[in-house]
Amino acid sequence: MNGPSGNVPTIGVFDSGFGGLTVLRALIARMPQARFAFLGDTARLPYGSKSRRTIARYAVQSAQFLVNEQGAEYLVIACNTASALALDAIQEAVPVPVLGVIEPGAAAARAASTTRDVLVVATDATVHSHAYSAACQAQGLRALEKACPLLVPLVEEGWTSHPVTAEVIRIYLDELRADAATRGMSADTLVLGCTHYPLLRPLIQQVLDGCGPCAIRVIDSAESTAEAAVKLFNGRTANATGLTAHTEIRCFATDSVEKFERLGSRFLERPVGRVELIDLGG
Amino acid sequence: MNGPSGNVPTIGVFDSGFGGLTVLRALIARMPQARFAFLGDTARLPYGSKSRRTIARYAVQSAQFLVNEQGAEYLVIACNTASALALDAIQEAVPVPVLGVIEPGAAAARAASTTRDVLVVATDATVHSHAYSAACQAQGLRALEKACPLLVPLVEEGWTSHPVTAEVIRIYLDELRADAATRGMSADTLVLGCTHYPLLRPLIQQVLDGCGPCAIRVIDSAESTAEAAVKLFNGRTANATGLTAHTEIRCFATDSVEKFERLGSRFLERPVGRVELIDLGG
Numbered sequence: 001m002n003g004p005s006g007n008v009p010t011i012g013v014f015d016s017g018f019g020g021l022t023v024l025r026a027l028i029a030r031m032p033q034a035r036f037a038f039l040g041d042t043a044r045l046p047y048g049s050k051s052r053r054t055i056a057r058y059a060v061q062s063a064q065f066l067v068n069e070q071g072a073e074y075l076v077i078a079c080n081t082a083s084a085l086a087l088d089a090i091q092e093a094v095p096v097p098v099l100g101v102i103e104p105g106a107a108a109a110r111a112a113s114t115t116r117d118v119l120v121v122a123t124d125a126t127v128h129s130h131a132y133s134a135a136c137q138a139q140g141l142r143a144l145e146k147a148c149p150l151l152v153p154l155v156e157e158g159w160t161s162h163p164v165t166a167e168v169i170r171i172y173l174d175e176l177r178a179d180a181a182t183r184g185m186s187a188d189t190l191v192l193g194c195t196h197y198p199l200l201r202p203l204i205q206q207v208l209d210g211c212g213p214c215a216i217r218v219i220d221s222a223e224s225t226a227e228a229a230v231k232l233f234n235g236r237t238a239n240a241t242g243l244t245a246h247t248e249i250r251c252f253a254t255d256s257v258e259k260f261e262r263l264g265s266r267f268l269e270r271p272v273g274r275v276e277l278i279d280l281g282g
Numbered sequence: 283m284n285g286p287s288g289n290v291p292t293i294g295v296f297d298s299g300f301g302g303l304t305v306l307r308a309l310i311a312r313m314p315q316a317r318f319a320f321l322g323d324t325a326r327l328p329y330g331s332k333s334r335r336t337i338a339r340y341a342v343q344s345a346q347f348l349v350n351e352q353g354a355e356y357l358v359i360a361c362n363t364a365s366a367l368a369l370d371a372i373q374e375a376v377p378v379p380v381l382g383v384i385e386p387g388a389a390a391a392r393a394a395s396t397t398r399d400v401l402v403v404a405t406d407a408t409v410h411s412h413a414y415s416a417a418c419q420a421q422g423l424r425a426l427e428k429a430c431p432l433l434v435p436l437v438e439e440g441w442t443s444h445p446v447t448a449e450v451i452r453i454y455l456d457e458l459r460a461d462a463a464t465r466g467m468s469a470d471t472l473v474l475g476c477t478h479y480p481l482l483r484p485l486i487q488q489v490l491d492g493c494g495p496c497a498i499r500v501i502d503s504a505e506s507t508a509e510a511a512v513k514l515f516n517g518r519t520a521n522a523t524g525l526t527a528h529t530e531i532r533c534f535a536t537d538s539v540e541k542f543e544r545l546g547s548r549f550l551e552r553p554v555g556r557v558e559l560i561d562l563g564g
Binding site (some may be wrong): 035042049157164255 | 331332
């Protein structure tokens with residue numbers, strides 16, 4: 001299958017906001033020759049507080065924009081809430097392969113864990129969906145999830161290496177590990193189940209290292225998803241390493257692009273450039 | 283003018299979420315004989331990231347629900363973003379007196395300040411609107427605003443007396459006062475320009491007291507708005523003190539009511555009871 005651009009496939013990446021740019025960054029690192037179209041449905045975020053039906057409707061509209069109007073031949077749903085609640089609906093609605101972020105994270109945890117007990121940190125909405133627990137269970141893992149609602153605002157404030165953020169991470173991880181201990185779990189793996197959290201990975205590792213010889217391995221689901229994408233896309237796009245001048249990226253948003261443009265480069269680790277405003281309706 | 287309930291007027295209170303319950307709490311304390319209908323447009327929050335036109339449309343729909351379907355004879359817009367960007371549109375759309383939260387906060391600052399220099403802490407969206415600066419300028423005050431985006435999530439996490447929150451407040455206030463000093467301002471008043479912040483008032487006061495003899499007076503715009511409401515409503519409702527059995531409160535929300543019911547009682551300082559789900563359309 002070749003896309004409208006000949007041999008260069010277009011990969012559509014979708015998020016309710018711009019956190020999914022961490023997934024796009026991981027995809028670019030592995031598929032620098034691809035074209036990417038990223039859509040942040042910023043007018044309708046946060047998805048987490050909305051019903052499954054509403055989320056599916058929004059996500060399908062967004063997926064159709066990427067496939068029908070941007071010619072995406074593959075879709076990556078770089079949004080935990082949409083992956084948890086709307087992956088089936090998206091797969092039914094578009095005729096291209098669709099990959100979410102949750103299964104790859106659980107599969108990577110399966111590969112990393114020897115105790116088969118894993119911890120998951122995520123937003124309130126993702127934890128309430130129990131999507132990681134279900135995906136981990138399907139991999140033969142026991143998972144304990146914890147909502148860490150302060151981490152996204154701390155990342156968006158730019159405090160990714162701030163002492164306050166380290167303290168908040170320490171509190172959350174202490175609570176999570178105490179809870180795991182009371183359940184008799186011996187967890188050796190921590191899944192970062194939110195697209196904002198890769199920016200906190202160094203600090204999370206530092207806090208874990210400070211806990212003594214706990215030997216907990218951190219799984220970044222953005223990285224895991226990008227690895228799964230390379231396999232799913234059958235190697236068509238992975239013919240070089242690192243970012244090259246051939247990478248073509250277009251970013252779209254459904255509402256005010258100011259925050260997207262201002263913060264997005266931290267997530268993408270390169271300028272996001274001009275973000276194009278589109279209207280997907282109500 | 284009497285409402286559908288005879289001598290007992292109905293006051294409609296509107297917010298994009300449930301933070302405005304702090305304003306409702308202040309209103310109940312001053313008008314315990316009134317009926318209150320509170321609407322949180324939770325399906326469409328946050329308003330802060332949306333355009334003025336969209337916010338006006340949402341706010342007008344919400345105001346019309348309170349007036350036309352709940353018989354509100356007065357409206358209090360307990361939402362800084364809607365007060366900043368949609369007060370005129372609401373006043374044109376409904377035939378009842380409408381009060382926002384910004385003018386009363388600025389007027390209270392005017393009454394409190396002797397130096398005429400005031401500080402304002404608020405959300406990113408409110409600061410970007412510069413509504414407090416404009417309202418303070420109209421009162422002959424010079425205002426310096428600071429966005430404090432971590433405070434709302436800290437309140438919603440329940441960390442209203444947590445050392446991390448105290449540290450975040452200290453950092454924000456230090457930055458704000460340093461900025462004021464470089465501008466040659468001698469501020470003696472701090473306006474809490476967000477409906478979540480009254481829950482942090484004790485901690486904010488504690489941080490200010492720890493700064494030495496700075497003598498900064500804190501203005502809670504929820505309290506100021508309730509005081510202005512009593513005057514605007516012409517004393518019709520202020521015939522007792524404190525909460526009595528006569529206070530009748532109905533709460534409405536446009537999307538999942540779980541978070542509203544779970545967190546709302548902290549803001550209202552009494553149980554919010556059952557929150558009724560309504561549909562205002564797209």
